Amino acid sequence: MTTLSPGGTAVGPRKVRRATMNDVARLAGVSIKTVSRVVNDEPGVHPSTAERVLAAIDQLGFRRNLSARNLRRGSSTGTIGLVLEDVGNPFYSGVTRAVEEIARLRGRQVISGSSDEDPGRERELALEFCSRRVDGLLIVPAGLQHSYLVPEMRAGTPVVFLDRPAGDVVADTVLVDNIGGTIEAVTHLAAHGHHRIAFLGDAPDIFTANERLRGYREGCVRAGIGYHEELVVMGPHDEHTVTSALRRLQHGREPATALVAGNNRITVHVLRALAGAAERPALVGFDDFELADLLSPPVTVIAHDASALGKAATDLLFARLDGDNSPPRRVVLPVRLVPRGSGEVRA
Amino acid sequence: MTTLSPGGTAVGPRKVRRATMNDVARLAGVSIKTVSRVVNDEPGVHPSTAERVLAAIDQLGFRRNLSARNLRRGSSTGTIGLVLEDVGNPFYSGVTRAVEEIARLRGRQVISGSSDEDPGRERELALEFCSRRVDGLLIVPAGLQHSYLVPEMRAGTPVVFLDRPAGDVVADTVLVDNIGGTIEAVTHLAAHGHHRIAFLGDAPDIFTANERLRGYREGCVRAGIGYHEELVVMGPHDEHTVTSALRRLQHGREPATALVAGNNRITVHVLRALAGAAERPALVGFDDFELADLLSPPVTVIAHDASALGKAATDLLFARLDGDNSPPRRVVLPVRLVPRGSGEVRA
DNA sequence: CCGCCTGGGGACAACGTTGTCATAGTGGCG
DNA sequence: CGCCACTATGACAACGTTGTCCCCAGGCGG
Incomplete structure (x- = not known):
């Protein structure tokens, strides 16, 4: 990290009290209410007066205090x-x-x-x-x-x-539509011949994670492949937990051949864990993300629009x-x- | 899009005036100043009084008005x-x-x-x-x-x-360090044998774009490959302009064999334009981005930390x-x- | 018993703005 | 010439809070 001293128009260190409408009024030789009228574009101010006021505002660098305004107006x-x-x-x-x-x-x-x-x-x-x-x-x-x-x-x-x-x-x-989305994901995978579909979700106390789990379950039932608890891994996930979950899912007696990832972060962890792996399960991720289409293979997702x-x-x-x-x-x-x-x- | 009517504890539509310290004071049977003291944890309030005040605050759902406070205090x-x-x-x-x-x-x-x-x-x-x-x-x-x-x-x-x-x-x-970064990018590419290195930058009136162009130029000079204006394409870029710029750069008399992309957006456009292309030029992008390491090939970048x-x-x-x-x-x-x-x- | 000190609490003004109402000047009209 | 309407402007209070200063009761030492 380098620190240089720049050149150009400097702002003096002298700290000046901020101008109020009162100051403007005094300088322009009008009452404070007239300043208020000018500032708020209210009618009934003579053009020449308004001009004097605006000049004073400019000279003093006045800027109206919104705290005071909000307090007084009470509304928005x-x-x-x-x-x-x-x-x-x-x-x-x-x-x-x-x-x-x-x-x-x-x-x-x-x-x-x-x-x-x-x-x-x-x-x-x-x-x-x-x-x-x-x-x-x-x-x-x-x-x-x-x-x-x-x-x-x-x-x-x-x-x-x-x-x-x-x-x-x-x-x-x-x-x-969390439930509908995961149902669709499972249905899609099942339609491609998978019947061992795993689900990696976020902590189940998070609403969306829970809903997506429900959708997954419903999807499994509808697809006629049944819901198998051992194929579900919930919890706050980091790269490490995802990696070991994947290892377990892929190398059991009946390994998972497909995967639904519960959100964009988990999807990315999965991708990283699978990078360079010889056999990759089919994957559908919840949440779309940038560059999903440029990965190889491109990532199929349940997309929704932030x-x-x-x-x-x-x-x-x-x-x-x-x-x-x-x-x-x-x-x-x-x-x-x-x-x-x-x-x-x-x- | 579906619209449902939910169930649960409803909040009545009756709109209530927001309680002020005055209301709290009245309800607690103290002066407004005492309420202020309680709210601000100032000393000199009898515990039993403070308790009455807190109860009143709770009952009325009082929340102090920061506009008023800021106005009065004047400081932060x-x-x-x-x-x-x-x-x-x-x-x-x-x-x-x-x-x-x-x-x-x-x-x-x-x-x-x-x-x-x-x-x-x-x-x-x-x-x-x-x-x-x-x-x-x-x-x-x-x-x-x-x-x-x-x-x-x-x-x-x-x-x-x-x-x-x-x-x-x-x-x-x-x-x-925009300049240092692009110099490094060019140096890196030149060290791998490239001498036709193109630069795709953002609009030159943007400071960072201009700096990076300067770095590119300096890098070319230092690497002894010379600065060639026809290898630079500046301007606000979208996918289309990047695609056609690339086509031009890759198919001239002396095609560019390497590329420096001026920022993360441009890098992504380049990647998209090159997706599936037979011959891919070497690429270094300014700005790191998520998943850069998972693309194939993984994208070399000039990284800095937002x-x-x-x-x-x-x-x-x-x-x-x-x-x-x-x-x-x-x-x-x-x-x-x-x-x-x-x-x-x-x- | 008196003065003083201390802890608890209140009255009041002020922050910078705007809404309400009042007022001075001006010109038109009967 | 007097009255009215209208325009331009100002005086003043109020928004909700906090800082300053003041007051009262009670305890304590002399």
């Missing part, structure tokens, strides 16, 4: 709170982007935070956002207890849950802000199987 | 503004994550927005954040004009530029908030060549 703070699992995860950053996009169209800023799957952290973030009087809250729930939000919701802050439902509160929720998820949730939120009082809705977004090769291997 | 709003190019881009979401991490340790929330490489949008976002009186600003500059920030900086809002320097303001800046970038910038920002008055610094983070296969093809 122009912010949306977004609590997700991890902004660094491409899936959630896609969601974030979509949320930001729509918020922008509606003149709102997004404040976001990562819960890291920790219910306490989620709560802390959500309540912090409420203290900031966000206009609405979008939450990817980490736990199952959300009654702490009831006072906020009663006070008029709309809340939409994303990707997973809340535990003990009824509110708008946007999900993807930005669609973000958009649906944000639309729902703004509908509430626009006064929609209808009962809470649960929206389930479709998924689709994208066959690319890795899932079309014949048993 | 507990927020950091982050302006980047696109939260949806994995590189920037890595940066965001690192920023959030450190901000959290220092008790700050992050407000972020995407400029989409539009200077006007960047300015709008940054000034909006200033109106919200963020404690500091982290900016991935979109343009070259940042004098609009001078009043804010004078007023004491520290600003750190990320990934690219500001145009006309001297401020803390964190960059990566989270290190975010961390360095945020550390710098907090140093300023802690009172560091030293002259603005420019930090250049190292990059490293990660050989994986695609760049080690012999000419």
Whole structure:
């Protein structure tokens, strides 16, 4: 790491008090209310007066204090709170982007935070956002207890849950079709002749992981290949656990010839574990990911759209802000199987 | 998309005025100041009084209004503004994550927005954040004009530029070693016998694109293979432009046998264009990306660390908030060549 | 018994803005 | 010339909180 001293227009170290409307008013020789009128484009200000005011604003570098404004107006703070699992995860950053996009169209800023799957952290973030009087809250729930939000919701802050439902509160929720997706994955593999299909899922206390497990089971039953517990490996996964799970699944008495991976992270771990392996089981991953089509073989996935998820949730939120009082809705977004090769291997 | 009506504990539609300290005080039979003392853990409140107050807070679902608090206190709003190019881009979401991490340790929330490489949008976002009186600003500059920030900086809002320097303001800046990285890429390819090495870069008005071009040029000169303008293709790129550029480069009189891609997006476009091609030029990409090691051949890259970038910038920002008055610094983070296969093809 | 100190608590102003209402000037019209 | 309508502007309170200062009761030493 190198440190250089740059050249150019420097900003003096002298720290100046920030100008207020009062300062502007004094400089322009008008009352503070007139400044307010100019700043807010209210009518009834003589053009020449407005010009003087604008000049003063420019000279002082005045910028109106939104804290004060929000306090006085009491209504909207122009912010949306977004609590997700991890902004660094491409899936959630896609969601974030979509949320930001729509918020922008509606003149709102997004404040976001990562819960890291920790219910306490989620709560802390959500309540912090409420203290900031966000206009609405979008939450990817980490736990199952959300009654702490009831006072906020009663006070008029709309809340939409994303990707997973809340535990003990009824509110708008946007999900993807986890069960349908995994059923389709299993059906697809079975149609290619596999009857020993394994499932690697995330920790079963995570809603989506559990749903996908249910879909897997249902898929097995429908395909007539039966549900075999020894083919399921749940739990928080890292590269190591996935590798050893795979070894076990592939080398038992009746080895698995196909695999369903429960989310994008697990899929990547599987790919890494299988890299260079002589015999590769057929694979379908839940969640699409970039470059899946460029791997060899290309990875077949159950795809769903992060930005669609973000958009649906944000639309729902703004509908509430626009006064929609209808009962809470649960929206389930479709998924689709994208066959690319890795899932079309014949048993 | 399916819509269902869920079951569970519903929150009545009755919208209640949000409780204030005044309401709490009335209910607890104390003065508002005492409530304030309890909420802020100030000493001098009898335990039994505090208990009554806490009960009232709980009953009313009171949550203190941070707008009012910030207004009154005048000091910190507990927020950091982050302006980047696109939260949806994995590189920037890595940066965001690192920023959030450190901000959290220092008790700050992050407000972020995407400029989409539009200077006007960047300015709008940054000034909006200033109106919200963020404690500091982290900016991935979109343009070259940042004098609009001078009043804010004078007023004491520290600003750190990320990934690219500001145009006309001297401020803390964190960059990566773009020039050194591309020099290394070219050197690496030349060492494997290539002397027709092409460069596909982003639009040349983007600082990093221009720097990397300079590095490429310097690398060519140092390697003794000379700089040939016809081997350089700059400009905003999509899959189509990359494909046709590649066709031209590979089928001229003296075809390029190796390629440097100017950023992660371009690298992906190149990979897609080359997918299934009979003869593949050697390739080194700037920016690392997930799964680069699992492609065939694995992609050699100039790697640098998004989270290190975010961390360095945020550390710098907090140093300023802690009172560091030293002259603005420019930090250049190292990059490293990660050989994986695609760049080690012999000419 | 008096003065002083201390712990607990309250009154009030102020932060920077905006909503409400009042007021001074101006020009038109009967 | 007086009245009205209208335009341009200002005075003032209020938003919800916290900092400053003040007060009261009770305990304790002299």
